[in-house]
Amino acid sequence: MWYLIVALVYFAAIIGVMVWMKKDMSLTLPFKIAFALALVAGWALPALAADMLPAHETAAPASAIGSALQTFLQQTILPVVSALVLGLVSLLSTRLGQKYKIQTLTEKNNFLFRLAAQGVALAEEHAAKLAGSVSKLTGRDKLDIAVSHLLAFAPTISREQAENIVHSMLAQIPGAGATGEAVTLLPQEGGYSIPAPGFDVIAGELAPMQPVPAL
Numbered sequence: 751m752w753y754l755i756v757a758l759v760y761f762a763a764i765i766g767v768m769v770w771m772k773k774d775m776s777l778t779l780p781f782k783i784a785f786a787l788a789l790v791a792g793w794a795l796p797a798l799a800a801d802m803l804p805a806h807e808t809a810a811p812a813s814a815i816g817s818a819l820q821t822f823l824q825q826t827i828l829p830v831v832s833a834l835v836l837g838l839v840s841l842l843s844t845r846l847g848q849k850y851k852i853q854t855l856t857e858k859n860n861f862l863f864r865l866a867a868q869g870v871a872l873a874e875e876h877a878a879k880l881a882g883s884v885s886k887l888t889g890r891d892k893l894d895i896a897v898s899h900l901l902a903f904a905p906t907i908s909r910e911q912a913e914n915i916v917h918s919m920l921a922q923i924p925g926a927g928a929t930g931e932a933v934t935l936l937p938q939e940g941g942y943s944i945p946a947p948g949f950d951v952i953a954g955e956l957a958p959m960q961p962v963p964a965l
Contacts, residue, residue: 865903866912866919869896 873892880886887895893916900912907915 862900862904862907862915863919865900866896866915869899869916870919872896872899 870892873887873895876895877887877892893913896916896919897909897912900915901907901909904912
């Protein structure tokens with residue numbers, strides 16, 4: 751029971767110090783009294799403990815107390831601290847990994863969509879050159895040109911994936927389709943561009959010679 755009383759007294763002392771540091775005059779006086787009582791209790795604690803503990807425990811060597819403290823630290827404190835540190839490191843690693851993966855996927859998608867836009871522009875450039883002649887490019891021919899351009903600079907993806915990317919790009923262009931016969935081109939200096947949202951691709955522009963970002 752004595753250790754519970756001592757714990758309560760020291761708890762009151764801690765609160766008293768905190769209130770005194772905050773200079774809260776409405777609570778300072780009561781807690782100053784509690785703090786003074788805690789100091790008195792702390793000064794009398796060794797004698798009180800010596801009287802209440804058995805004789806063989808009061809005569810315990812200092813090495814036994816140090817050993818008990820070391821055991822407490824190793825078996826109780828260190829495992830808790832280690833678990834907290836590992837949990838924090840794991841949380842930070844997970845968040846950083848997710849952020850990096852999202853950034854990498856975004857960069858890869860932007861790169862592939864740019865290639866698809868260039869492929870579509872290249873197909874329409876070929877179709878424009880054949881305008882008025884007997885030979886014409888069908889929608890399938892245009893799709894093949896766009897897909898081939900995409901695969902030439904991104905060989906790690908499959909043809910099916912390339913076709914899906916081109917279809918996704920065409921879906922962003924009003925009036926365009928993989929089976930359509932024409933796509934509206936906006937005249938620009940040096941060629942034509944397709945009004946795809948977020949892109950400014952001139953027909954005939956070559957894609958940057960760089961690998962697709964790896965995951």
